[in-house]
Amino acid sequence: MKPEVRQPTELERKTAQGWPIWTKEVSEFPWSYDEKETCYILDGEVTVTSKTGEQVSFRGGDWVVFPQGMECTWKITKPVRKHYNFG
Numbered sequence: 035m036k037p038e039v040r041q042p043t044e045l046e047r048k049t050a051q052g053w054p055i056w057t058k059e060v061s062e063f064p065w066s067y068d069e070k071e072t073c074y075i076l077d078g079e080v081t082v083t084s085k086t087g088e089q090v091s092f093r094g095g096d097w098v099v100f101p102q103g104m105e106c107t108w109k110i111t112k113p114v115r116k117h118y119n120f121g
Contacts, residue, residue, distance in 0.1 A: 078114030
């Protein structure tokens with residue numbers, strides 16, 4: 035199980051502007067998703083490693099969808115700022 039990473043459509047970018055913003059400094063931590071999370075990454079660089087060892091990297095400008103039930107470790111190498119939405 036891994037996140038989907040792609041470029042957002044213009045409509046997705048506009049929609050995400052109404053979502054809350056989350057920020058986090060350079061760090062590394064475990065995380066699990068009780069429900070699907072969709073993110074529009076505004077700034078930063080991150081590599082997420084799944085429980086099975088698959089790595090996915092993303093950065094500012096990317097649209098990322100984390101599936102419900104995913105367990106991973108976030109490694110933030112440049113401070114992150116993102117819009118996010120659950121469900």
